[in-house]
Each structure stands twice: as C-alpha cells, then as structure tokens.
Amino acid sequence: MKSSLRAKRMARNHRRMQQNSKLNLVSLMDIFTILVFFLMVNSGDVEVLQSDKNIKLPDSVAEQKPDLSLLIKISETDVIVQGRSVASVADILNSDQDAIAGLTKELEYLAERKPLLTDQEKQQGRSVTIMGDQNIPYTLLKRVMSTCAQADYRDISLAVNALPKMDEQAFIEANSSTTVEEG
Numbered sequence: 400m401k402s403s404l405r406a407k408r409m410a411r412n413h414r415r416m417q418q419n420s421k422l423n424l425v426s427l428m429d430i431f432t433i434l435v436f437f438l439m440v441n442s443g444d445v446e447v448l449q450s451d452k453n454i455k456l457p458d459s460v461a462e463q464k465p466d467l468s469l470l471i472k473i474s475e476t477d478v479i480v481q482g483r484s485v486a487s488v489a490d491i492l493n494s495d496q497d498a499i500a501g502l503t504k505e506l507e508y509l510a511e512r513k514p515l516l517t518d519q520e521k522q523q524g525r526s527v528t529i530m531g532d533q534n535i536p537y538t539l540l541k542r543v544m545s546t547c548a549q550a551d552y553r554d555i556s557l558a559v560n561a562l563p564k565m566d567e568q569a570f571i572e573a574n575s576s577t578t579v580e581e582g
Contacts, residue, residue, distance in 0.1 A: 454532045468526035469509060469552065471502075473535050473543060480505045491539060499546045506550035524553025531557070 402410070454474050472479040478486040478499065485501040510525065520526070527547050531540055544555055 454530055468528050468554075468556070469506075471527060471529045471543065471547070473529065473531035473539065475532055475534065478502055478543065481509070488535070488539060491542060492536065497542055497545050498549055499542055502543065502546045503550055506547065506552055510551065520554075524548070524551050526554035526556070527552040528556045528558055 454472060470481060473488070476488055477484045478488065478491065478501070480502065483505070485505045486499050491499055506527075516525070529540070529543060529547075531543075547553070547555055
C-alpha cells in the first residue's frame with residue numbers, strides 16, 4: 400500500500416520525536432571557560448577587610464588600598480586581635496598606663512610566631528591595621544597605637560570607609576556642614 404506524502408511526513412516526525420533529545424554542551428562549556436578566566440582576572444583587584452557589625456568605620460577619601468596584615472578591631476566594648484578579645488575598653492580607659500598589657504602580650508606572641516622579618520619590616524616595623532569604631536575616644540585609639548609601636552608594630556594603618564573620589568575641599572565642606580547641623 401502506498402502512503403501519502405502527509406503520512407510519510409507524520410511517520411518521519413513521530414520517529415524523530417521518539418528519539419532522546421541531545422544537549423549540546425560545547426557552547427555551555429565555552430561560556431563557563433570564558434567566565435572562569437574573567438573572574439580570575441578581575442578577582443585580584445578587590446581587597447576588602449572583613450567588616451564587623453559592631454564597628455562603624457569613619458568615612459574618608461583615602462585612595463590607598465588596605466594591606467593584608469595583622470588586624471586589630473576596637474569595638475565599643477572590646478579590643479580584638481585576629482578574632483580574639485585581649486582587653487576591655489572600660490579597663491583600658493580606667494587605667495593610667497599608656498600600654499595595654501593584654502594587647503602587648505598578644506602582639507609579642509604573634510611576633511614570636513613569625514620571627515623572620517623582611518627588610519621593609521626591619522626598617523618600618525611590622526605592619527598592623529586598626530579597625531576602630533568611629534565613636535571610640537581618641538585616648539583609646541592613642542593607647543592602642545602606642546602599644547603597637549612599643550611591640551615593634553610601627554607600620555600602622557587605620558581602616559576607613561572609602562568614599563567615592565572627591566577632592567579634599569568638598570570632603571571637608573560636606574563633613575563641616577553635617578557637624579554644624581548636629582550641634
């Protein structure tokens with residue numbers, strides 16, 4: 400029996416629909432390969448310090464990126480070195496000493512764990528980044544910095560929130576207008 404053209408076409412379509420579909424992975428692999436290289440190239444440009452919800456950093460127009468160094472966090476209640484609380488802010492402010500005993504002990508311990516110094520560290524001292532809340536008293540920050548310097552951590556950086564690029568005069572005017580409105 401002779402089939403019509405329509406019947407042949409329908410039979411051909413039914414056979415084709417019965418086959419398992421094939422997924423073309425070549426294009427998908429190409430896209431992921433390009434994406435991996437793109438992310439590898441662009442991931443090294445961003446350096447962000449771990450933020451702490453208890454610490455609100457001051458704003459600044461600083462353009463220098465933070466170095467990966469020892470991190471000291473100063474919250475409203477504690478001084479924390481590498482995630483470990485070493486002193487209470489209340490005890491530090493009530494003390495008459497410039498050096499903070501718990502911080503000195505921790506810095507000396509960390510210095511012993513890495514005894515070899517690079518030439519830059521011999522000249523400038525070990526590097527440390529201080530991440531302090533914007534509302535901490537200056538005397539507390541001064542004591543922390545003094546303690547770091549006494550323990551040979553003289554290359555001190557302060558962590559800040561980087562604002563979009565603006566000139567210094569605009570930054571000063573913006574901050575002076577907010578302080579006048581608050582007072």
